[in-house]
Amino acid sequence: MKPAVRLMMALVLALVLAACARETRDEVPDEPMPEDSTTQPTDPVETSRVDPADHADSRNLDNPDSLLSQREIYFEFDRSNVQQQYLPIIRAHAEYLRANPTARVLLEGHADERGSREYNLGLGERRGNAVLDLMLAEGASRGQIEVVSYGEERPVCRQSSEACWERNRRVEIVYTAR
């Protein structure tokens, strides 16, 4: 991809992402503010509780309540554009990378089994790059992220059905350093 095109795409995606970020916040107004827990000194457990929305905290990588525990981005057939619903996940990981400069991720791009294997390698890489561009637009640095494509070689589901294929068309966010 030409650098100019890439930059333009990143800018557009950043705008979309910003818009989406606002929406997400509106949708979860009941989320407890971090201040709430710290203003309850009587309970030591409460004070050490992790705020799932704190995307700088490495404990949230394993916290099922946090977006940081979600590491899969799914795609439509033969497409590599990131769908709206996955933008908050990508943003959370980008925030984590921004807050933790020594953290490193590998973006593993995958495709379903249809079509030829080498083309699918290209498709897997393009999906990885789409996630990469969004993370960069959100402030992660290039040196923290690597993209590798496995094409259709590493499926998570092995039946030949749409239900299975849609699970295989994915980018996995793998932390190589937290």
Add this chain to the structure above:
Amino acid sequence: MYSKERSSSFFATTVEWLAAAWLVLAALPAFGQLQIEIVDGVEGALPVAVVPFDVSAAQIPPESPVHEVIAADLRRSGLFAPLGVEEMIDRPTRPADVRFGAWRLLETDYLVLGRFVPAGDGIGGELQYHLVAVHSGRTLFSRAIPAGPGEFRLRAHQIADAVYEELTGTPGAFATRIAYVQVTGIGTDDERFELIVADSDGHNPQTIVRHSQPILSPSWAPDGRRLAYVSFATGRSNIVVQDIYTGQRETVSSDRGINGAPSFSPDGTELAMGLSRSGTPEIWVKNLESGRMDRLTDHWSINTEPAWSRDGRHLYFTSDRAGRPQIYRVRRDGRNVERITTEGEYNSRVSVDPYTGHLAMVHGNGADFRIATLDTETGRLRVLSDGRMDESPSFAPNGSMILYATREGERGVLAAVSADGRFRQRLVVSDGDVREPAWSPMIR
């Protein structure tokens, strides 16, 4: 006479050297041999009789009956209908012994006859073989080929090649090999990818490389002794060229991003590849002697799966620059990119017919992916397979058949279809998935 035959049967020529090397691949015997089943036959296949060869003079008997190997080859081509041995009324081994009247009653058009004639030591010797036309009573040829212990299957394939060429006008491709990837332990911790080289009839499978990480896209060098393939052994894609006889391996591309889709130039000096070192997959050509790299495409889309035209002046490749994958062609110097396919929403992975220059490809139309051929002169596209996920077409070196990967339920199997689409067969292995077939060039 004896010593002369010995010297000519060993190491004297490249042909003989390769024949000797045929037996000693730098590889391990693979588990599970491909079984070939013929799916549907052809009306009007030529009736022939391959009479059992007299090999009683061989001190070490052939590893398989010579006539059976020849008959199986001819049957697999779809063009011949060999007579069962039990129906034969006679076992002539020389044209002079043939009782033509009786064979005419069996409606057999041609007879293949032969016998083993030992050299002085009784171990080596030669197979003398003949092709006889029953109706005219003419002997079409009488030839001899050196044969020693362990060589009989190869010699039988070569005899089948001679018969095929005499009767069809096209060289046979039985004395060739196929490479494919076998995957076992799928979805378990013991998942294994093996690159296997077997004889064209699936016999004698040998594992060339084995790994827990994916192996794909094997591609033969025109010398029939080097294979290029994509290995994920390091966790990322690399392109490796391996000598199948010495086992010597060389990584020829391990750049950032995808290192995929290797394809040897017709003269064997260059390797075309799909590399994403510049950001997106582009077609590159590496000169294997000088190491020089030429970039042939420059487009933000996916450009991969290069396949050389027969004269080496053009490369076909897959690109989705118009939205979906289609076949394009570029000159070796990187100029004149032109779109080749217009029919169908998905066309990819070209294999070039070594005989006519026509193309085979993966052709997707809606739900299914099938193997299609494209006549490059008339532009006529023809769908040859009937699977839902057929891929990786590879022409036999004489253009007669196209080997490809297909599915049976959840299992990957190989299949072959004649280039005219009339004859089909499946190749099934006892264990695991088989995929990514690549038919070797003629081994001369």
